[in-house]
Amino acid sequence: MICMLIAVHVKPERVDEFLKVIKHDAVHSEQDEPGCLRFDVLRDIEDPYKFYFYEVYKDEAARLAHRQMPHYAPWGEFVKDGLDREIVRPATTNFHPADAEWR
Numbered sequence: 001m002i003c004m005l006i007a008v009h010v011k012p013e014r015v016d017e018f019l020k021v022i023k024h025d026a027v028h029s030e031q032d033e034p035g036c037l038r039f040d041v042l043r044d045i046e047d048p049y050k051f052y053f054y055e056v057y058k059d060e061a062a063r064l065a066h067r068q069m070p071h072y073a074p075w076g077e078f079v080k081d082g083l084d085r086e087i088v089r090p091a092t093t094n095f096h097p098a099d100a101e102w103r
Helices: 012-032 060-066 070-078
Strands: 002-009 036-043 050-057
Touching: 002 060, 012 036, 012 050, 012 070, 050 060
Parallel strands: none
Antiparallel strands: 002 050, 036 050
């Protein structure tokens, strides 16, 4: 599996738009992509404009396919001018639980 830990910082005046766009992407990623096993959106407690995504994909092909899905397009447009910092996007593999033990 490929697990993504993504951090973004949204422009304050674009937060409402961001919340709609990212919820749409997250919901449809889990519903419409067989290879997307999880897509969580988390908000930082200390900085209300900082968000984290925890995305789990079956494999690298599923992760790459995510960006080709129709529901990804609004997010792709939003990032062009809706963020005020670079996206932090480390890709990881899971250690515990092991793939076979994962829900």
